[in-house]
Amino acid sequence: MTADETLAELSDVHVVFKARSGGLFTRDRVYALTGADLTVRPGETVGVVGESGCGKSTLAKVLVGLQRPTSGAVAFGGKDIWSMSASERRTAIGSTTGMVFQDPSTALNRRLPVRRILRDPLDVHRVGTAREREDRVRELIDLVGLPGSVADLLPGQISGGQRQRVAIARALALRPKLLIADEPTSALDVSVRAQILNLLLDLKQRFDLAMLFVSHDIQTVRRMSDRVVTMYLGRIVEQTPAEAVPARARHPYTRALFSATPGLLSPIDPIPLIGPVPSATRPPSGCPFRTRCWRADDVCAAEMPAAEIDGGEHLFRCHHPVPAGATDRELIGQAGERD
Numbered sequence: 001m002t003a004d005e006t007l008a009e010l011s012d013v014h015v016v017f018k019a020r021s022g023g024l025f026t027r028d029r030v031y032a033l034t035g036a037d038l039t040v041r042p043g044e045t046v047g048v049v050g051e052s053g054c055g056k057s058t059l060a061k062v063l064v065g066l067q068r069p070t071s072g073a074v075a076f077g078g079k080d081i082w083s084m085s086a087s088e089r090r091t092a093i094g095s096t097t098g099m100v101f102q103d104p105s106t107a108l109n110r111r112l113p114v115r116r117i118l119r120d121p122l123d124v125h126r127v128g129t130a131r132e133r134e135d136r137v138r139e140l141i142d143l144v145g146l147p148g149s150v151a152d153l154l155p156g157q158i159s160g161g162q163r164q165r166v167a168i169a170r171a172l173a174l175r176p177k178l179l180i181a182d183e184p185t186s187a188l189d190v191s192v193r194a195q196i197l198n199l200l201l202d203l204k205q206r207f208d209l210a211m212l213f214v215s216h217d218i219q220t221v222r223r224m225s226d227r228v229v230t231m232y233l234g235r236i237v238e239q240t241p242a243e244a245v246p247a248r249a250r251h252p253y254t255r256a257l258f259s260a261t262p263g264l265l266s267p268i269d270p271i272p273l274i275g276p277v278p279s280a281t282r283p284p285s286g287c288p289f290r291t292r293c294w295r296a297d298d299v300c301a302a303e304m305p306a307a308e309i310d311g312g313e314h315l316f317r318c319h320h321p322v323p324a325g326a327t328d329r330e331l332i333g334q335a336g337e338r339d
């Protein structure tokens with residue numbers, strides 16, 4: 001793959017935070033993202049799944065340039081954004097990415113009318129004349145299916161679904177090629193979730209947008225994505241073409257995670273895992289999943305496996321991958337035996 005075909009690329013990205021306790025920093029470190037390699041190509045949707053705290057939001061923030069990696073490279077169109085000057089980086093980020101956050105109530109400035117919220121990125125990046133910016137604001141409102149009358153309203157005067165539409169319009173203001181959507185529907189009423197997802201799908205098609213779609217809702221991730229990234233304790237452990245999950249996923253954790261999703265597979269129990277998720281301040285040596293994995297042995301404690309490729313697009317990092325074609329019933333049997 002050449003840099004031209006790559007919209008955004010993370011190479012061996014690590015993010016380490018200082019841990020906090022009761023609002024104060026402690027000596028501990030949180031390993032939020034470890035050795036992340038990820039490529040996003042024009043027009044594709046990459047879904048990200050994993051348990052709470054596994055690093056999904058950190059990955060999203062790194063990809064949109066909101067979080068500087070502790071080490072590793074983040075490149076847009078082949079250029080490392082953290083080697084650029086601050087103003088070059090702002091331009092690269094603005095023209096490449098837009099971000100939609102989980103909760104539009106907190107993501108939008110509640111004191112500004114919608115018109116100003118949408119004008120803000122255009123003003124900051126000095127896009128066109130004042131007249132052209134006003135025209136663009138009207139266009140954006142229309143694009144996300146809102147009536148023109150919302151322009152003069154404050155975020156508190158419109159519904160949650162409408163607020164998320166405003167947030168999406170703001171993310172699209174600078175015509176980015178990649179939209180990062182971090183749990184874009186989880187703060188919304190169930191009744192409007194499908195509308196927002198359909199809007200995202202529609203916009204993606206109209207503008208050939210690439211998307212990074214983060215969600216706890218595995219069914220939705222599968223529906224929205226071309227590729228599904230599984231994360232566990234700060235690591236990307238598998239990248240699977242969406243049509244291959246769950247049945248052809250090879251990492252034991254991906255299989256366990258999907259088996260716990262109601263309605264996705266046959267109505268049998270999920271694959272049983274042993275014990276809790278370890279702390280991100282003290283991740284296990286080697287493969288981070290080994291402490292809960294029924295297939296783990298001493299090799300797994302020694303080192304993190306290199307990425308294996310199963311047919312071009314499918315990558316997994318596991319010393320003892322699930323055999324291709326293994327059924328959930330077989331895996332449940334194996335995991336149960338370890339208990």
Ligand SMILES: Nc1ncnc2c1ncn2[C@@H]1O[C@H](COP(=O)(O)OP(=O)(O)OP(=O)(O)O)[C@@H](O)[C@H]1O
Pocket residue numbers: 017018019020030031032050051052053054055056057058059280
């Ligand atoms: N600014 C920060 N300072 C310290 N620790 C942080 C910070 N941001 C995130 N973390 C920690 O980093 C780890 C990864 O967090 P992250 O928010 O990326 O996970 P997540 O998978 O998005 O979780 P969730 O699904 O609950 O939103 C967690 O242990 C979290 O507590």
